[in-house]
C-alpha cells in the first residue's frame with residue numbers, strides 16, 4: 001500500500017538539515033516502522049507505552065475492537081485493564097522523573113503585544129494541583145462532567161488538567177460559541193459545573209464572556225437544568241487589593257465596558273478559591289477506557305455530537321503523533337495557533353506537547369492584530385522552531401504579500417504544519433517559499449475531532465511532499481478508498497475515505513448515544529470507519545483529500561452542518577424554509593450562502609436579512625454568520641420533495657451548467673433564483 005519508490009519529480013523535501021537528528025530520518029525508515037505498526041501493534045505501541053507511568057499493567061491485548069455493525073456492537077478498547085492518570089504523565093512525570101521542572105511549558109503571549117507571562121512545568125503542576133483541589137472541594141468527582149468556556153489563557157490548560165487529575169471529564173466549549181450553543185452542550189453532557197472568565201479581547205473587540213455564560217446558565221435553568229456552580233477567572237478585571245471573598249465579584253480593571261454580572265448563589269471567584277487550596281493533590285487513577293473528555297463537533301443532522309475520547313489510547317496517540325510529525329527535539333519551541341476549544345488545541349497544544357515535555361507558545365490573539373506581521377514577530381520573539389496553523393490563516397496573510405513576513409527573520413523555523421482543510425497549492429507554495437524560505441518541510445496533517453490525532457500526514461524528514469496532499473498514513477492507520485457500493489479500490493482511484501482498523505486515539509462513542517456513533521461512522525460501509533471525506537489516490541500512492549461528501553461545510557477550518565444553520569434560520573418567525581450551501585471563499589475556504597423562503601405575506605427586506613444573520617450568529621456563534629442570504633420564493637426540489645443542493649451550489653457560484661435536472665419538479669424556480677442572486681460581483 002505504501003509505494004516502493006517515491007517519485008523523483010515534483011516533490012519537495014525542504015532544504016533544512018532535519019535528517020541528522022530526526023526520529024524518522026528517511027522514507028525507508030518510515031516504511032519499515034509503518035509495516036511494524038500494522039503487523040505487530042502490540043510491539044510497536046508497547047515500546048511507546050514504556051515511556052509512560054502506569055499504576056497497573058494491561059490485562060489483555062493492546063487493542064481489541066469490532067468495526068463491523070453486522071457482527072454486533074462497535075467497540076474499540078486500548079490497553080484494557082491498565083490504569084494511569086494523564087495529568088500525572090504530563091506533569092509529575094516530567095517534573096520528578098525527567099527532571100524538567102524548570103523547563104518552560106508555555107510562553108503565554110496575550111492579545112496585546114507586551115502582555116506576556118511564562119509558566120514552567122513545576123509551576124504548572126502546582127497550579128493544576130491547587131485547582132484540582134478546588135474542584136474536589138466543590139464536590140466534583142471521577143466521571144463528573146465539567147464545562148469549560150474560556151479564552152486562550154494558561155488557566156484554561158490548568159482547568160482542563162485539573163479535571164483530568166481528579167478523573168472528571170472536561171467538555172470545552174470554544175469561547176467564540178454563542179450562549180445558546182454553550183447551553184446545548186452543557187445540557188447534553190449534563191455538566192455539574194461551569195468554568196469561565198470575565199472577558200477577553202479578540203483584536204480590539206471586547207467579548208463579555210461572563211455575560212454570555214450567564215445567559216447560557218439562564219437558558220439551562222429555564223429548561224430545567226440548573227448548574228449549581230460557575231467558577232469565574234478574572235482575566236481582564238483587576239486583582240482586588242484586600243483579601244478576597246469567594247462570593248464577591250471581581251473589581252474592574254481599566255476596561256470600562258467590561259460587564260461582569262454576578263450571581264452570588266452560583267458564581268465563585270477562581271482567585272479566591274485557589275488562594276486557599278493546597279499544592280498537594282493525589283491523582284485519581286483511571287482505567288484505560290475511562291472517558292477523558294467530550295468535545296462537540298457539528299453533526300450532519302444539525303445536533304452537535306459529543307465526541308468521547310478515552311484515557312490511554314488518546315495519550316499514547318497524541319504523544320506519538322506530536323513527537324514524530326513535528327519531529328520534536330528538546331530544544332524546540334513549538335507554536336500551534338489553534339484555539340484549545342477545538343480538537344487541534346486539545347491534542348496539539350495541551351496533550352501531545354506536554355506529554356513530550358515540550359515548550360510551546362500559547363497565543364491569545366489574532367494573526368492580524370495589531371498588524372499582519374504579528375505571527376512572524378512572535379516567531380522571532382520566542383525563536384519558534386515548529387509552527388502549526390491552518391490554510392485559512394495562510395490565505396489571509398498571503399493577501400498582504402511577502403513584505404509583512406520579511407520584516408522578521410524567521411531563522412529559527414524548521415518545520416511548518418497545516419490542518420483543517422485541504423490546502424490549495426498556491427497557499428502551500430507561499431507558505432513553503434515565503435514563510436519557510438524553502439528550508440522547512442510542510443506537514444499537511446489530515447485528521448478529525450473523531451480521530452484524536454493525525455491520521456494521514458507526512459513526517460518532516462522522511463516523506464517527499466506534494467503540495468496539497470496529506471501524503472501517507474501515520475503508524476497504525478490503515479486507509480482505504482471505497483466506491484459507492486463499498487468495494488475497495490486499488491491503485492489510482494477516487495471515492496470515500498475510510499479506515500479499516502482502529503488506532504489508539506480514535507473516538508470511542510458519541511456521548512450518551514452509542515447508536516448515533518454506530519450509524520454515523522459505521523453503518524454505510526460495514527467493517528470500516530467512514531470519515532465523511534472524499535479522497536483520491538494518485539499513481540504514486542499519495543492521498544489527496546477532496547473535501548466533505550456529506551452535508552457539512554468547512555468554514556475557516558471549522559466544520560458546520562448545513563442542517564444546523566438551516567434550523568437556526570427557520571426558527572425565525574418570517575422563515576418557512578431554508579437551504580444552506582457552501583460557496584468557495586478565497587480566505588475562509590467556504591462561505592455560507594443561504595436561501596430562505598419566507599412565510600406567506602412576509603416581505604423580504606434588508607432589515608429582515610440583518611435579523612436573520614444576527615439570529616444565526618446568536619444561535620450558533622460568529623463563525624456561522626451567513627455571508628449571503630437570498631430570498632427564494634421557491635426552492636429547486638425533486639418530485640419527491642428533496643431539495644437539490646447541487647443545483648443551489650451552482651446558483652450560489654453563478655455556474656449555469658447545471659447537469660441533469662430532469663428530476664426537478666419545477667425548473668422555473670431555478671431561472672428565478674439565478675436572476676435574484678445576491679452577490680453578482682464575486
Ligand code: WT7
Nearest residue numbers: 344419420421422444445446447448449545559
Ligand atoms: C475535517 C475535520 C483536525 C482538526 C481540525 C478540524 C477537514 C482537516 C485536513 C487536511 C484536508 C482536512 C476534513 C475533516 N480536514 N484537516 N489536512 N486536508 N482536509 O477538525 O472540525 O473535526 O474537521 O476537516 O474535511 O473531515 P474537525
